[in-house]
Amino acid sequence: xxxxGNKRVLRAGLLWLLPAAFLLVxxxxxxxxxxxxAFSPAFEGGWQGISTVxxxxxxxxxxWQAALSTLLTLLVGLPAAYLFSHFDFKGREALRLxxxxxxxxxxxxxxxxxNTLLGPRGWLNLGLMALLxxxxxxxxxLQSLPAILLAHVFYxxxxxxxLVSSAWSRLDQKLVHAAQMLGAxxxxxxxxxxxxxxxPSITGASLLVFLFDFTSFGVVLMLGGPQFAxxxxxxxxxxxxMLNLRLAAVLSLVQLACTLLVAWLxxxxxxxxxxxxxxxAERANLRPPRSTAEKAFIGVMVxxxxxxxxxxxxxxxxxxxxxxxxxxxxxxxxxxxxTLRYYQELFQNRTGSLFYVPPITAVxxxxxxxxxxxxIATILGLLGAYALNQxxxxxxxxxPFFMLPLGASAVTLGLGFLVAFRQPAWSGMPxxxxxxxxxxxxxxxxxIRTLLPALRSIPGSLRQAASTLGADEQRVFxxxxxxxxxxxxxxxxxxxxxxxxxxxxxxxxxSSAQTxxxxxxxxxxxxxxxxxxxxxxxxxxSLLLVVCAAGIFLIEKIRLPGEELx
Amino acid sequence: MLEVRDxxxxxxxxxxxxxxxxxxxxxxxxxxxxESGSGKSTLLRIIAGLEPCEAGKxxxxxxxxxxxxxxxxxxxxxxxxxxxxxxxTVAENVAFGLRMQNLPKEDIEAKTLEALRAIRMEAFxxxxxxxxxxxxxxxxxxxxxLAPNPRLLMxxxxxxxxxxxxxxxxxxxxxxxxxxxxxxxxxVTHDREEAFAVADRLLILHQxxxxxEGTAKELYEQPANAWIAGFLGLGNLVPGVVNALEPLSxxxxxxxxxxxxxxxxxxxxxxxxxxxxxxxxxxxxxSNGLDTLHGVVQDCVFMGDYYKLEVEAGGQKLSIYSGDPxxxxxxxxxxxxxxxxxxxxxxxxx
Numbered sequence: 001x002x003x004x005g006n007k008r009v010l011r012a013g014l015l016w017l018l019p020a021a022f023l024l025v026x027x028x029x030x031x032x033x034x035x036x037x038a039f040s041p042a043f044e045g046g047w048q049g050i051s052t053v054x055x056x057x058x059x060x061x062x063x064w065q066a067a068l069s070t071l072l073t074l075l076v077g078l079p080a081a082y083l084f085s086h087f088d089f090k091g092r093e094a095l096r097l098x099x100x101x102x103x104x105x106x107x108x109x110x111x112x113x114x115n116t117l118l119g120p121r122g123w124l125n126l127g128l129m130a131l132l133x134x135x136x137x138x139x140x141x142l143q144s145l146p147a148i149l150l151a152h153v154f155y156x157x158x159x160x161x162x163l164v165s166s167a168w169s170r171l172d173q174k175l176v177h178a179a180q181m182l183g184a185x186x187x188x189x190x191x192x193x194x195x196x197x198x199x200p201s202i203t204g205a206s207l208l209v210f211l212f213d214f215t216s217f218g219v220v221l222m223l224g225g226p227q228f229a230x231x232x233x234x235x236x237x238x239x240x241x242m243l244n245l246r247l248a249a250v251l252s253l254v255q256l257a258c259t260l261l262v263a264w265l266x267x268x269x270x271x272x273x274x275x276x277x278x279x280x281a282e283r284a285n286l287r288p289p290r291s292t293a294e295k296a297f298i299g300v301m302v303x304x305x306x307x308x309x310x311x312x313x314x315x316x317x318x319x320x321x322x323x324x325x326x327x328x329x330x331x332x333x334x335x336x337x338x339t340l341r342y343y344q345e346l347f348q349n350r351t352g353s354l355f356y357v358p359p360i361t362a363v364x365x366x367x368x369x370x371x372x373x374x375x376i377a378t379i380l381g382l383l384g385a386y387a388l389n390q391x392x393x394x395x396x397x398x399x400p401f402f403m404l405p406l407g408a409s410a411v412t413l414g415l416g417f418l419v420a421f422r423q424p425a426w427s428g429m430p431x432x433x434x435x436x437x438x439x440x441x442x443x444x445x446x447x448i449r450t451l452l453p454a455l456r457s458i459p460g461s462l463r464q465a466a467s468t469l470g471a472d473e474q475r476v477f478x479x480x481x482x483x484x485x486x487x488x489x490x491x492x493x494x495x496x497x498x499x500x501x502x503x504x505x506x507x508x509x510x511s512s513a514q515t516x517x518x519x520x521x522x523x524x525x526x527x528x529x530x531x532x533x534x535x536x537x538x539x540x541x542s543l544l545l546v547v548c549a550a551g552i553f554l555i556e557k558i559r560l561p562g563e564e565l566x
Numbered sequence: 567m568l569e570v571r572d573x574x575x576x577x578x579x580x581x582x583x584x585x586x587x588x589x590x591x592x593x594x595x596x597x598x599x600x601e602s603g604s605g606k607s608t609l610l611r612i613i614a615g616l617e618p619c620e621a622g623k624x625x626x627x628x629x630x631x632x633x634x635x636x637x638x639x640x641x642x643x644x645x646x647x648x649x650x651x652x653x654x655t656v657a658e659n660v661a662f663g664l665r666m667q668n669l670p671k672e673d674i675e676a677k678t679l680e681a682l683r684a685i686r687m688e689a690f691x692x693x694x695x696x697x698x699x700x701x702x703x704x705x706x707x708x709x710x711x712l713a714p715n716p717r718l719l720m721x722x723x724x725x726x727x728x729x730x731x732x733x734x735x736x737x738x739x740x741x742x743x744x745x746x747x748x749x750x751x752x753x754v755t756h757d758r759e760e761a762f763a764v765a766d767r768l769l770i771l772h773q774x775x776x777x778x779e780g781t782a783k784e785l786y787e788q789p790a791n792a793w794i795a796g797f798l799g800l801g802n803l804v805p806g807v808v809n810a811l812e813p814l815s816x817x818x819x820x821x822x823x824x825x826x827x828x829x830x831x832x833x834x835x836x837x838x839x840x841x842x843x844x845x846x847x848x849x850x851x852x853s854n855g856l857d858t859l860h861g862v863v864q865d866c867v868f869m870g871d872y873y874k875l876e877v878e879a880g881g882q883k884l885s886i887y888s889g890d891p892x893x894x895x896x897x898x899x900x901x902x903x904x905x906x907x908x909x910x911x912x913x914x915x916x
Contacts, residue, residue, distance in 0.1 A: 174649040177616050180636040181643040182714055183666030189637075192662075196653045290618075 015387040016398070019380045026437050027405050030416025031256075037249040037419055050247050058234040059254060065145065065220075065230065066213035069152035073209050076153055076308065077160025078202070083301045084161055085169035087294070088286045095302060096161075097556060098309055103158035104495075104552045105545065106502020107218025108519040112526060112541035113312035114151050114223055116319035118142060121534060123315050143225035151219045154308060156209040163208070167201035168194075169286065200269060207266035215259060215409040218504040222523065231255045232411045236508065239415050249419070252412040260407040316545060320538035323531065342535030359536055362521035363543070366501055369517060372436035373443060373500035374493050380440065381447030381492060388448070389455045402448065405441050413438050414509025435517065438506040443496040450495065454488035455481075490558045498551040501544060518544055567592050567750050568718055573612055573622035575605065582608055583619070584774030590718070595744055595751045597765030599758070601797070604771050606754040607646065610720050613752070614643050626717070637666070642716030646723045648707035650695040656706050657682065657691040663714030681713040684743070701732050708740065712747060719744075719751040725760060737763055758798050762786075770794055788828055792839035792910045801843035802884045805912065808836040814909055816840055820859055820880040824904035830911065841908040844874070847886035849900045858901050859884075863892045 084096055102110065116122045118141040125137035132138070141147050171194065179189035217232040224230075229237065231251050239248035289295045323339045346359045384402055388395055405413075417434050458481065466476045504519040511520050518540055525537035568590040575583040582605040590596045600606045611617040613624050615636035624631045631639055642663075650659050661678040669677075682688040685705040690698070695706060704724060711719060724740060725733045741764050744751055755761050761768055762782040769779045778790040789795040796803055806818035814827050816838060825840055832838065850858065861879030872887045877898060886900060 172649065174645050174647070175651060177611075177614075177636070178643070178645055178649040178651070179662065180616070181614060181641065182663030182710070183637050183640075184662075185635075185637050188666065193651060193653075 015383055015390070019384040019387065019402070020398075022376075022380055023402070023405065023441075027408070027413075027416075027441055030413065030420040031408070033420035034249045034252050034412070034416050037246055038253055050244075050250060054247060055250060055254060058229050058231045058251065059258075061228065062214055062230040062232075062255075062258075065148060065152075065228075066210050066216075068145075069149050069156070069213040070206055070210045072149055072153045073156045073160055073213075074202075074206060076304070077157045077205075077209075078164065079297075079301055080157060080161045080305060081164035081168055083165075083298060085165040086286065087298055088288050089298050089302075091302070095305060097553065099161055099305055100158050100556070101313070101549055101552050102155050102309060103162075104498050104502075104548050104555075105155075106519050106548065107216070107504050108222065108522045108526075109316070109502065109541045109544050109548070110151050110155060110312070111219055111222035112522060112538060113316040113545075114147060114154075115142065115526060116538060117312050117315040118147060118150075121531075123319065142223060143228075145224075145228065147223040148216075148220055148228060151223055152213050152216060154312060155216075155219070156212055157305075157308065159209050159212070160205050163205035164198065164201050167198055171197055203269045204266055207262055207269065211259060211262050211266065214262065215255070215411075217409070217411050218519070218523070222526065231258075232409055232505065235411050235415060236505075239418065240509070245415075245419065248415055252409075252415055256408055256412060259409065260404075263407050313545065316538060317542050320535065320542045323535070339535075342532070342539035345532060345536050346539055359521055359525075359540065362516045362518050362540070365511075365515055366518040369436045369439060370497045370500040373439040374496045376436060376440035377443040377447045377496040378489065378493055381444055381451055381496075382489070384444070385448050385451040385455050388452055403445060405445060408441075410438070410442055410503060410505025411509070413441060414506035417506070418509050435507055435510050435515075436500065438510060439500040439503050440496070442503055442506065443499040446495050446499065447492040450488050450492040451485065454485055458484050487558050491555050494551050494555050494558075498548050501547060567627060568613070568752075569625040569628075570609075570613060571623050571625065573609065573619050573624075575608060575612065575617075575619045577605075577608065581774050583612075583622075586622070586771070586774070586776055588769055588776060588779070590750045590752060592750055593748045595753060595764060595766045597753045597755065597761040597768045598771055599755060599761045599768055600771035602756050605774060606756075606771055607722050609771070610643065610722050610752065610754055614641055614720065615639055616643075640717045642711040642714065642719045644707050644711040644719070644721045644724050647727055648703050650703055650707060650710070652694075652696050654695065655692050656687065656695055656698070659695055659706055660710045660713050662710065667714060677713060681709040684712075685709045700728050701736055704728065704736060705739075708743060712743070712749075716749070719747070719749050721751065721753045723755055724753070725757070726755070733760075740764065770797070772797070789841070789908075789910060792841075792912050795839070795841050795908075795910055801841050801846075802882075803910075804840045804842060804882055804884075806838060806840060808832045808834055808838055808909070810834065813904065816909055818880075819882050823902075823907060825907040825909040826905045827909050830909070832909065832911075837912045839910050839912055841910055842884065842902055843906065844885045844887045846902050846906040847884075847888075847900045848902070849886070849888055849898060858899050861898050861900070863894055863896050863898055866891050866894065 080099065084092070084099075114122075118124055118139060120137040120140075120142070125139050128134065128138050129136075175193050175197070176189050179193045180186065184192060214230075215232060216230065217236070220228060220230045221233050221236065224233070231254065235248045235251045235255070238244045238251065289298055320342055321338055321340070323337065323341065346363070348358055388399055388402065392398075408416075417438060421434060462480050463476050466480050467473075471479060502519060503517070504523065507517045507520050508523070511517055516524070522537045522540050522544075525533045525540070528534075570589070571587050573583050573586045574581075586609060588596070598606050598609065608617060612619045612622075615624075615631065615634065626639070651662065654662070657678050660681050661674050664674040664677055679688060679691075682691055685708065687702065687705060687709070690702065690706075695703065698706065704727075708721075708724065711721075721740075725736055728736060737760055744753075744764065753761070753764055765782065767779060767781060768785055769776045770785070771777070772793065778785065778794055780788075785794070785798060786800065789798060789800060792803055792805075795801070804818045804820060804823075806816040806823070809815055809817045809822065811832065811834060814825050814832065815822050816825050818840060823840060859879050861877035861884065863875055864878050864883075865876035867874045867876075868891070869887075872889060873891050875886050875888050875892060875898075877884050877886055877900075892898065
C-alpha cells in the first residue's frame, strides 16, 4: 500500500514541478524584486521621493474611471443581455459574434479605432470640417475622459452580454411564471424573482468589468493623455520616463492589492448560490418577438450595438485606405482618396523611420513571440490544469499560487521583469526572449480557465470504464482525455496566440527599439505626427484586427456549445 | 365555473391542440389524462394565460378571460417540477402569493403558518427550499399554490417527479387536501392510477382532442376505443374483423370469438379490437365447448394474490391471471365469457 501512495505523490510532484518552477522564476521572483524595491531602506533617495499624493491621486482616478466605466457598460450590457437571452431574430448569431469581438481586440487596436473615429484626423472631425468648412477639427474628444469611457464600454459590453445572458437564458422561466400565477405583475415578478436570481451573475460580471477597467493600460495611455494617469499609466511613466522605479514599485503593489481584492470578491460573489434549481436548458427561453414593443426594443438594441461596435471597427479599416490633403507635416507628393500606400510602406525601411528596421519586422517579431507563447502557455496550462484537477488537499494552497498571476497587471509584470532581470546574473539572457515568457504569464490564467472546467467535466467513470476495458494509464489519456480536451485545447491556443499578438503593457517595458512587437510599433507610430506614420499605424492595427476577428471566429467555431469563455 | 371552448394551438408547425372543449364545475376535480407530449401542460398554460393560443377562449363564470393577464386571473398553478423560488425559504415561498395580495403582515404570517400546518411542515418554515427532499418540495408547492386561495387550482403532473412508493403515499395526501379544499381543480397526469384515485371526472386527451370523458368507473368499464383501452392498460387487445352480428362474432388470430358490443354499433367487416382482461380468463381442466383458446405458458410470475401467466396462443401473447402456478412450456386451455369480452372500434371516431 505504501509504494503506490509514494508513487502518486511523486507523480503529483512532477505535474507541479514545471509550472511551479516557471512561476517561481518568472512571476514570484519579479514580484519579490518589486517588493524589495519598494521597501528596501538602502535605496537611494529613500522615501523622500514619494508623497502620498503621488499614490492616492492615480489610485483615486483609477477607481473613479473604473466605476464610471462599469456603470456605463452595465447600462448598455444589461439590455443587450436581455436581447440575446430572450429573442430569436434574424442576424442574432452574427450580432452576437460581433459583440464578442471587442473582448479579444488588443488595446492598441481599440485605441486606434477610436482615434480614427474621434481624433483630430478621424472621420467625425474630417466630416464636420468638410461639411461646415472649418479650418480646425471641432471635436476634441481624444485626451478626455469620455473617450476613455467610450472605449471601455466598447471593450467590456461583451463580458456583460456573455455572462449575464448566459445566466438569463438558463434562468428557469417557470419561476417567473410561478410568481405570476401567485399574483405578481410582470414588473413585480422581475423584481422579486428574476433580479435576485440574476444578481450573482450581474455582480460577477460587473466586478470582472471593473477589474479590466481598473487595470486598463493601452486605452488610457493612448486615448487619455498625461492628465488622465491611472495606476497602470503612472507605473509606466514613472518607470520608463521619470526613472522613479521606487514609486513605480509602490504603485504596482497598490495595484496588485486592489486587483486581488476585486478578484477575490468576484470569485466569492459570482458563485451560483442556488445550484441547479434555477436553471433550465439553455436557449429554452428563446423566442421570436411578439408585440410591437418587443420588436421596437430589438430594433433599438441592434442599431445601438452595431453603432457602438461596428462603427469604430469600420472606421479604422476604411481610414487605413485613405489619404488626405489635410495631412500636415508631410513632405513629398500628396494624394487623396483610396490608397494602399500605408500597407506597402510597412515593408519599407525609410531613413527617418522610427525604427531601424522596416515595420514589417514588428509583424515577424510578434508572430514568433505569439507562437512561443502558445507553446509555453499550453504546456504549462495543461500541466497546471491536471495538477489542479487532482483531488489533493494541497491544491487549496496551490490553486491561489497558480491563479495569482491573474491579479498582476501586464505593466506590473513588465516592471518586475525590468527590475529582476536587468541584473548581471541574467545579462546572458537575450532580453527579447522574456517577451513570450511575459505573454505566457498573461495568457496562462485564461488557458487554465479554459482547460480546467473541460477537464473537470470528464467523468471519472469514463477513465475507469476505459481501464476496465484494458487500457493502461497512457492509453486512457490518449483515448479518453485527449479527444475530449482537443477543442478546449485549441480554444486556449487561439486565446494565447491572440493575447500575445495584442499584448501591450508588458511588451512596452521589454521590447527594444530593434525588436518591437506590433502593438508597440502601432503606439509609437500613432503618437507621431505625419500622415505616413499615422497611416502605417492604422494599417498595422487593421491587420491585427483582422487576425483577432479570425481568432474569435475560430474560438466560437471550435468551442463546445454551452461552455463559458471566461 | 370554468369553461374551455374550442382551443387550437400549434407548436413548431405541429398541431398540438385541435379544438379542445370542456368545463369544470364548482368543487369538481377534473383529471386531464394523456400521453407525454399530448399537449396537457400546454393546455394548462393556456388556461393560466401564460401561453397564447391560435383560437378558442377560456371563460370563468361566463367572463372571457383572454384579455386578463395571468396574475389577475386568480388561478393557481402547481408546476411539474414545482418551480419553488430557490432564493427564498419554505415560509417565504408559501407567503409569496399572500404578499402579492398586499395583505397586512400579521395576516400573511398567520395564513402562512396555517398553510404550513396543513402540510405538517411548520418546523421547516425557515429552511431554504433547496434543502428539501422531493416529497417535501411537492408539499410546499401545493401549500404555496393553495395559500392565496385561488378560484381554480391547476396541478401539472404534481407527482411526476417522485419515485413510486413516495408517489402512492403522497397521492393519498394530495387527494385529501384537494377534497378538503372544495376547490375546482384540473389535475394533469399521464398516470392512470393517479387519475383514477384523484379525479371526480376524467378527460382523455389524444391527438389534440378530448377522445373520452367520464368517471373512472365508466372509463374502466366502457373505454370508447382500442387506443384508450391500451392507454389505460385495461388488458390484452386482440385485433380482428367483425364477421357476424347478433350474436356479435369477431374473427381474430385466436379464432372466432363471441363478444359484447356494449352499446356500440358495428357492421360486418368492421376492423375492431377485443379487450380480454387478464382477470376474466377462465382456465379449464376439461373443454366445456365454449370458444376455448389453447396456448403455451411462456412465463409465470408470482404476484402475491395470484399468478400472472404469459401465454402464447395463435401467435398472440396474452396475459392471464391464475390462482395456481403452471410450469413453463405446458399447454393450457382457457376461455373468456362472451359478455366479458369487449369489442372496441380500432380507430377513434371523431
